[in-house]
Amino acid sequence: METLEIYSADVCPFAYRVRLALDEKQIPHEKISIDLENIPDWYYKISPTGRAPLLRRGENVIWESNVINEFLEDAYPDRPLLPTDPVECAHARIWIQYCNSDFQPAFCGLVFELDESKHEDIRTALRQSLEVIDDALAEHDGPYWLGDNVSLIDITYYPFFEQAEVLAAYRKFVMPTDLENINRWVAAMQARDSVKINRRDSEFYVSAYRPYMDGTIGK
Ligand SMILES: N[C@@H](CCC(=O)N[C@@H](CS)C(=O)NCC(=O)O)C(=O)O
Incomplete structure (x- = not known):
């Protein structure tokens, strides 16, 4: 290879x-x-x-x-991360698209927006997006988005959840603890070897984002 x-x-x-x-x-x-x-x-x-x-x-x-x-x-089709069924694959892509069009803009928007007067609206949008995600995760029994097997959907969303402490530290946004499906899913992701190999702790992210918070460097 x-x-x-x-x-x-x-x-x-x-x-x-x-x-x-x-x-x-x-x-x-x-x-x-x-x-x-x-x-x-x-x-x-x-x-x-x-x-x-x-x-x-x-x-x-x-x-x-x-x-x-x-x-x-x-x-590299071995160990596939998308469903083979075309309809299920299309639905997986819809959720990946939702991350890019809704969840991630709200998350990154709150991180990088320096105008505090806009923060409350973005916090509301982020909370709504998290509720959509929590409902989607409830549709399957397994710990992951599509059930028992991890997929590109999980991989697309997870990195933002690992950085969530940045929002608490700088943007008065604490991840809601009542969204239990998300909590279960994050724990399942954190138990995976791929995450264990790559993950950084909250201290790293909070420190790494500090220069962006006061506009010292642009986004
Ligand atoms: N839509 C791109 C976003 C990539 C992106 O924004 N990368 C940032 C770091 S998280 C970057 O390289 N920023 C440096 C720059 O824009 O000069 C993707 O999904 O790959």
Whole structure:
């Protein structure tokens, strides 16, 4: 199997998605860390956007976390992370899309919005989105989004939950404890080897986001 390079940053939830998919699928890879506060010139030569994550295989580069993970599904079909049934697969993609269109903008919007007068509205949107997620998780018996098996849906959402303490530390948003399906799901994700290999603690995230909180560096 050809070795892959993943250009990543530990603080980046999008890069984390890809590292989780690589480890769940047990695809050999090399991790290259990018300092997002001082992106090196050489990185702009291989990355069209200068952003993390980026996957390099030989001469080819692929970027955008969800696209990279779909590429991994197509190119490395062992240990699949999407359902084989086309309808179930489409529904999985709808939930991945919901993360990108609703949950993640609310989460990152609250993290990066410096105008405090806007925080209450974003907190409300985030709470509503978490309720939608909790209801979706209730539809299956298993610990994961689709039941017994972890999927790209879990991998797409989980990195933000690992960073939740950032919202408590800086944005007066504590993850609701009454959303029990989410609590169960987070615990199940934290028990997975892929998460154990990659996870960082709350202290790391709170410290890593500090320069963004006072606008010292842009998002
Ligand atoms: N939609 C992209 C988002 C990637 C992204 O925003 N990466 C951030 C780090 S979390 C980044 O590289 N920021 C540096 C910059 O924009 O210069 C994805 O899913 O891969």
